[in-house]
Structure formats: structure tokens, C-alpha cells
Amino acid sequence: MKYIILFLFIISCSKSETINSNNEDELTNSKKIHWEISENDLIGKFDPFPEIDSLQFTSEPIYLNKISNKHRVALVNIEDQNLVFLFGDLGYFEVLNFNWNGKSYAVSHCPITNTTLVFKLELGNKLKASGFRYRENLVMYNSKKDSYFSQMQERRIAGQQYILGNSLPLLDTRWGTIKNIYSNIKVAQVLDEDLGLYQQTRGYNSEEVLDWEHMSIGINNDKIKNNIDIIPFKKISSKEKFSCKLKSTFIIGDKNKNIVRVFILNENQTLSIHSSGNYLIDGLDKYDWNGYCFEGPNIYKQLVIKKGYLGGTLSFQNMFEKTNIIK
Numbered sequence: 001m002k003y004i005i006l007f008l009f010i011i012s013c014s015k016s017e018t019i020n021s022n023n024e025d026e027l028t029n030s031k032k033i034h035w036e037i038s039e040n041d042l043i044g045k046f047d048p049f050p051e052i053d054s055l056q057f058t059s060e061p062i063y064l065n066k067i068s069n070k071h072r073v074a075l076v077n078i079e080d081q082n083l084v085f086l087f088g089d090l091g092y093f094e095v096l097n098f099n100w101n102g103k104s105y106a107v108s109h110c111p112i113t114n115t116t117l118v119f120k121l122e123l124g125n126k127l128k129a130s131g132f133r134y135r136e137n138l139v140m141y142n143s144k145k146d147s148y149f150s151q152m153q154e155r156r157i158a159g160q161q162y163i164l165g166n167s168l169p170l171l172d173t174r175w176g177t178i179k180n181i182y183s184n185i186k187v188a189q190v191l192d193e194d195l196g197l198y199q200q201t202r203g204y205n206s207e208e209v210l211d212w213e214h215m216s217i218g219i220n221n222d223k224i225k226n227n228i229d230i231i232p233f234k235k236i237s238s239k240e241k242f243s244c245k246l247k248s249t250f251i252i253g254d255k256n257k258n259i260v261r262v263f264i265l266n267e268n269q270t271l272s273i274h275s276s277g278n279y280l281i282d283g284l285d286k287y288d289w290n291g292y293c294f295e296g297p298n299i300y301k302q303l304v305i306k307k308g309y310l311g312g313t314l315s316f317q318n319m320f321e322k323t324n325i326i327k
Contacts (some may be wrong), residue, residue, distance in 0.1 A: 010268065018319065021104065023162040026154055026230070028323060029252070031071060033046070033148070033149075033158050033159070034082065034158060034159075035157060035158045036156075036157050036158055037134060037150075037157045037158075041135050042132055042133070042134055042139075042201055043132070043133045043136075044130075044131050044132040044133050044139075045131055045132070046130060046131055046132065047130075047131030048128050048129065048130050048131055048141055048143075049093055049094055049095065049128050049129040049131070050093065050128065051097070051126055051128040051143065052093050052095065052096050052097060052190060053097040053098070053126050053130070054190075054191045055097075055098040055188045055190060055191065056188075056189050056191050057083060057098075057186035057187065057188055057189070057191065058186060058187055058189055059185060059186050059187070063187065063189070063272050064185075064187060065178070066240055067086065067175045067187070068175065069174065069175055069176030069179075070174055070175070070176065071086060071087065071088065071174060072087040072172070072173070072174055072175075072258075073085060073086055073087060073173060073175050073178055074087070074090065074107060074109070074116050074118070074170055074171070074172055075170065075171040075173065075182075076105075076107065076118045076168055076169070076170050076171070077169070077290050078100050078101075078105070078168070079100070079101060080184070081100070081184060082178075082184050082185050082186070082290075083098075083100070083186055083188065084175075084178060084180050084185055084187045084188065085107050085187075085188045086175075086187070086188070089188070089190050090107065090108075090109035090116065091109060091111050093129070093190070094108060094110065094111070094128075094129040094138060095107070095108045095109075095110055095127050095128050095129050096108075096140075096188065096190065097121075097126040097127060097128075098188065102123070103120065103123065104120070104121040104122065104123050104124060104125055104126070105118060105119065105120055105168075106118065106119050106126065106127040106140075107119075107170075108127065108129075108138060108140060109138075110137050110138035110151055110152075112133065112136050112137065112138075112315075113136060113137045113138070113151075113152060113311050113312055113315035113319070114139075114211075114215070114310070114311055114312050114315065115137065115151060115152055115309055115311040115312075115315065116170060116172050116309065116310070117151060117152075117154070117167045117170065118167060118168050118311055119154075119164060119165050119166070119167050119168070120165035120166055120168060121164075121165050121307060122165065124144070125142055125144055125145065125162075125231065126142065126143070126144065127140040127141065127142055127143070128140065128141055128143070130148055132148070134150050134157060134186075135318050135319050136315065136318065137150060137151055137152045137315065137319055138151040138152075139151070139157070139249055142159075142162060145159065145160045145162040146159045146160050146272065147159030147160050147161075149164050150319075152218075152311070152315070152320075153226065153319065153320070154167055154220070156204050166307075167307060167309070168307075169305040169306075169307060169308075170309065171259065171261070171289060171290075172260075172309070172310050173201045173257065173259040174257070174258045177257040177258060177259055177277075177310045180278060181278050181279070181288065181289055182288070186204060201211050211235055211312075212233045212234070212255050213233075214312055214313055214314070215232075215233050215309050215310055215311070215312060215313065216230040216231055216232045216233065216310075216311060216312070216313040216316055217231050217233070217251065217260060217309065217311075218230050218308060218309055218310075218311055218316050219223070219231070219249070219262065219306060219308040220308075222309060223260045226320055226321040226322065227320060227321070227322045227323075227324070228316060228319075228320045228322075228323055228324070229323075229324045229326055230313065230316045230317075230323050230324070230325055230326070231244070231246075231251060231325075231326045232313050232325065233253075233255075233260075235325075236251065237327075239255075240254060240255045240256045241253075241254050241255075241256075241277070242254075242255070242271045243270075243271065243272065243273075245265070245294075246326055248264050248265060248266075248267075249262060249263075249264060249306055250262070250263045250264070250265045250269075250270070250271060252271050252272075252273065252280065254273055254277045256277070256278050259277075259289060260310070261289055261305065261307055262296075262305065262306040262308040263291060263303045263304060263306060264303075264304040264306050265303070269282060269288070270282060271287070274286075279294075282294040282296075282299055283296070283297075285297060285299075287303060289322075290302070290305070291303030291304070291305055
């Protein structure tokens with residue numbers, strides 16, 4: 001009798017182990033990511049960064065005066081407000097979420113490809129760094145939709161269907177340039193219940209200088225998937241102040257100030273940089289670097305900024321199936 005009981009006990013344990021094993025397999029499969037890209041192009045693992053979504057914006061001199069003039073910053077103009085993000089924070093967290101006037105946004109930075117983009121999101125959605133890299137570039141994760149996105153390609157590459165919002169024009173430059181050009185500035189501070197006010201030294205003194213020799217500006221071709229036009233800066237000009245017109249696209253910048261913009265101009269329009277480097281000139285019109293005319297016959301009008309972003313030349317060539325190098 002005792003042998004029968006022992007036999008039934010063993011059978012029961014065996015079934016229990018099988019059920020547990022099946023449950024574990026189902027759990028593993030439920031977590032498996034079904035990539036829509038070649039996994040040979042992926043590195044890393046799902047090890048997400050903190051989801052940073054509690055920013056506050058300040059214009060208090062006691063805070064702004066602590067920022068080094070050489071600190072690399074990202075500026076985005078939203079509803080006539082210039083919002084500035086420190087690369088000390090962006091380099092540390094890679095993605096910062098924020099709301100502005102009831103709308104959701106995320107600013108992202110990949111330190112490997114040296115690319116920075118800001119996205120408009122559906123209200124209540126957030127992004128964070130996933131721990132993966134796709135062709136060395138940041139892969140962002142939306143936990144609400146369980147979706148993964150390529151930063152540079154600006155598209156979903158795994159997970160539930162969700163369209164990433166359009167990226168917005170962004171100015172990638174230095175704090176000393178920004179504070180001399182703009183007066184309407186608010187700087188983002190990272191506030192989080194778990195982190196407290198993030199004020200480590202790096203946050204104030206991230207003195208990254210753009211490597212113009214190996215940098216390009218990428219302009220997505222919206223009509224052709226996985227296609228981008230890139231303009232290497234070393235092909236534009238060796239001078240400190242440079243400009244280049246390609247059909248309706250006009251690229252203008254100042255290497256000394258670490259600043260570049262891409263505008264869409266009319267056929268007879270052109271721009272030059274004032275000797276101070278603080279604003280742009282077209283005849284009697286004076287424009288700030290956001291394209292707003294603040295003096296002249298076209299006062300209060302704004303130039304159209306073409307969507308483009310900075311990155312390493314090789315990073316663009318590695319990311320996109322077809323790169324059109326414009327010479």
C-alpha cells in the first residue's frame with residue numbers, strides 16, 4: 001500500500017512540475033519581444049532606465065547662474081516658450097518626459113550616435129530608455145502601450161501598434177549661446193520622488209563640444225521610408241559662420257557658437273548671420289534663431305523650420321538603408 005501511495009505522490013509531483021514548467025514557458029513567451037527588425041542589429045537587454053516625468057521649469061537666476069556657459073543644451077520652442085534641457089540630465093537619463101499646457105512631450109538623447117530629438121506624444125503617454133540599442137542607437141520604450149521605438153528612425157520597431165508623434169525642431173547648442181540670444185527661457189529641472197532634486201556636478205558642467213568634422217545634419221525624407229538626406233558639415237564650409245542653400249532648404253550655422261538651423265526659404269530669399277552671431281538677417285528683416293522676425297517689414301512673421309537633427313555622419317549611414325549625402 002505504501003508503495004502505491006509513494007507512486008501516486010511521484011506522479012503528482014511530476015504533473016505539478018510539468019504544469020509549473022508550462023506556466024514558466026508561457027510566462028517567458030508572454031514576455032518575448034517580437035521585433036519587426038533584424039535582431040542581429042540589436043544589442044543590450046530589457047533593462048529600462050527610470051521613467052522621468054516630473055520636471056519643473058525655472059528661470060530663477062540662482063539656478064541659471066550655476067550652469068556653465070560651455071554646457072551643451074537642447075532648446076525647443078513650444079507655443080512661443082523656449083524650453084531648455086541640460087545634457088548633463090539628458091546624458092544621464094536619455095529620455096525626459098514633460099507636459100506643457102496640457103500636452104505631452106519627450107526629449108531624448110543617444111550619447112552613442114550623438115542624436116537628440118523631441119517628440120510630441122498622445123496625452124498621458126511617456127517614453128524611457130529600454131536598455132536596447134538598435135544599430136547603436138537608442139531604443140525607447142512606452143510602458144503604457146508596451147511598444148519599442150527607434151529614436152533616429154522615429155518609428156515603432158516592436159510591440160503594440162502605436163504611432164510615435166512627430167519630432168519637433170530642436171536647437172542643439174551651448175548654454176552661453178542660448179542665454180545671449182534668448183530672453184524668454186525656462187530651464188528644465190529633474191524632480192522625482194525617488195531621486196530628489198538632481199543636482200550633481202555633471203548636471204551643471206557637461207561641457208560637450210560638437211565635433212563638426214564628423215557631424216552631419218540629417219533631414220528625413222518623409223516620402224521614402226528608411227531614407228534620409230545628410231549634409232556633412234565639413235562639406236559645407238571650413239569657416240566659422242556658414243550657410244548653404246539646396247533648392248528650398250537653407251542651412252545656416254555658426255561653429256564658434258555651436259549652433260545650426262535648417263529653414264525652408266522662398267526662391268529669392270537668403271539669410272546671413274549678424275557679426276554678433278545672435279540673430280539672422282534678410283535685407284531689412286532681422287530674425288532670431290527660431291525664425292521669428294523681430295524687426296523689419298516682415299515683423300512678427302516666422303520662417304518655416306525644416307525638421308532635421310544633428311548626429312555623427314557614420315551613425316546616419318549605419319542607421320538608414322539609404323543615405324543621400326548632399327555635397
